[in-house]
Amino acid sequence: MATDHARAEDEDEGEALEAYERLERRVEKISNVGNAAGVLQWDQEVVMPEAGTPARAKQLSTLSSISHELLTDDETGDLLEELESDEDLDDEQRAVVREVRRQYDRATSVPEELVAELSETTANAHPVWKEAKEADDFESFAPTLEKLVDLKREYAECIDPDADPYEVLFADYEPYIDLETAERVLERLRDELVPLIDAVGESEAVLETEAFAGEFDDDDQEALARDVLDSLGYDWSRGRLDTAPHPFSSGTQFDARVTTRFEEDDLLGSITSTIHEFGHANYTIGLPDEHYGTPLGEARDLSVHESQSRLWENHVGRSRPFWEHFLPIAAERFPELEDVTPEEAYESANQVYDDNLIRVEADELTYHLHIVIRFEIERDLIRGDLEVEDVPEVWNDKYEEYLGVRPETDAEGCLQDIHWSHGSFGYFPTYSLGSVLAAQLYAAAEDELGDLDEDVRNADFDRLNGWLRENVHQPGKRYETQELIERATGEELTADHFLEYVSEKYGELYGLDREAGA
Structure with missing residues (x-):
């Protein structure tokens, strides 16, 4: 009996480990897509030719959509639900689950179309801001800023329609200091x-x-x-x-x-x-x-x-x-x-x-x-x-x-x-x-x-x-x-x-x- 019980515990632990490893592989893929986007953003601000913006905006929008799809996929949610009830995870693994859960909950609240639109709008906004600053012309940037404000309000409402929208946005950058x-x-x-x-x-x-x-x-x-x-x-x-x-x-x-x-x-x-x-x-x-x-x-x-x-x-x-x-x-x-x-x-x-x-x-x-x-x-x-x-x-x-x-x-x-x-x-x-x-x-x-x-x-x-x-x-x-x-x-x-x-x-x-x- 004791041997059977121990074997069952080992099997349960193995299943949990497999689930954690599957989550970790998925998170690594999401991270790599984001890091690739980061290199493209660095390139845009440092060395990209001025005429490159339209293509770069679509590239970043595509990567943002891929990352969003991976994060919000049902499998991510199923893995999180399975792992959150498992008592065999160590403290580091629990921390990973906690952080991914937070990202997942926020991401699944936001439609993929809005994510893509935000990404493309911000990519297009950079050269508009740069030209407006050089020309000392706020009016030329104002429509872009207005669109960004509207999109971020919509984004905040998707995450928590009852909360102060600015508080929701602040939590994107500082989630654990209110x-x-x-x-x-x-x-x-x-x-x-x-x-x-x-x-x-x-x-x-x-x-x-x-x-x-x-x-x-x-x-x-x-x-x-x-x-x-x-x-x-x-x-x-x-x-x-x-x-x-x-x-x-x-x-x-x-x-x-x-x-x-x-x-x-x-x-x-x-x-x-x-x-x-x-x-x-x-x-x-x-x-x-x-x-x-x-x-x-x-x-x-x-x-x-x-x-x-x-x-x-x-x-x-x-x-x-x-x-x-x-x-x-x-x-x-x-x-x-x-x-x-x-x-x-x-x-x-x-x-x-x-x-x-x-x-x-x-x-x-x-x-x-x-x-x-x-x-x-x-x-x-x-x-x-x-x-x-x-x-x-x-x-x-x-x-x-x-x-x-x-x-x-x-x-x-x-x-x-x-x-x-x-x-x-x-x-x-x-x-x-x-x-x-x-x-x-x-x-x-x-x-x-x-x-x-x-x-x-x-x-x-x-x-x-x-x-x-x-x-x-x-x-x-x-x-x-x-x-x-x-x-x-x-x-x-x-x-x-x-x-x-x-x-x-x-x-x-x-x-x-x-x-x-x-």
Whole structure:
């Protein structure tokens, strides 16, 4: 009897394993179709001929349809139902089932025709946005934006007709941090950063702001960008560097590409942009090779992804020790920097200026007001509280209210970001959530490893990267976001560390403590 019972248990376990393996193979196929689409999207934004858009849109639409069909097939649902009731799965397998279930439920709610239309519309939207930005002509982009807003509303209604449509879209990018938490973080940043920014503006401290002034050749800037990536330890065997109008990183742990941009009068911008995208690529490369094609080998959504780019850009790339290391390298490429001191480079890299219109050029403090503006506008668009035709005026009004500046052109205003042309409504809050998490992770790493300044000064990132690999990268999607954060830092997501970090850093730079006590 005992032997028969054990044999039955073994057979049941074998059947469950077979079902899990069938699900895993199906998920890997879906992942590979998506990754192929990712390469085509990278190509479209980096090297594709201008006339290639009509064919590329259809190619991406076809791949999107294939992926959707595979995910929503009855067999996927049957496998999930079978596996969810099985007690023999280990924790990693249960995590895969959880993540696929979430994707399946959302995908089966959306008709295939809508998926294909969204894919083709966003592919066609990219060149329309690009031309509109270059021509400073919002009206030429408005019909496309209106169509995207309508399609995303329809998409949200398919998933949950009773929910706030913006909350549904936000969950596409951050499924395990609710919108209420995101709003609370954004409100706290707005409320506590505004007085800090005001205090900085009233400070009598004189910082060096022209350390990187001049005109710098694009080819030399590219060589310096490669120096930056070398210093940080970028794995060139798994990546490459290119340029794009709006820098981005994409790919898998085997092929994580970086793009940046060069402007002859903004050397610092190309450096920080390159470091930022390195952070994304470094996370992607750090995902476990053995789990490629499954959720265990994928990044834990956008807030965590953004935490990695902001950690490297701000906590490393804008630090004193980094400039003590990297300034001599930059001066070898650009002799005009030979008389600049590391302190002057540090001050220039951390100046606060509230008269800046461009998000990607913003400092650490005002950056979050840029995010709040975009968040409020896209939320109102999706909820139907704002008409597309009114976006430029509302955008300009909010810039004047929050930052005291008013864009003179739509190219510097509501056309500056690429995200809406991708249909990425709900994406922007993850930038601020990522900055908050970056500070929390860096504080936790230093609590465990000790002060990291000397490591940064020597461009020795083995300890920091090792900690990130173990606590953030290697888990993939095994844990939900809040559990991942708690395991890495010992506490839930909190803005405390970010606010403490910027208060200390900018208080010291601008002498705020001394002035307060004077």
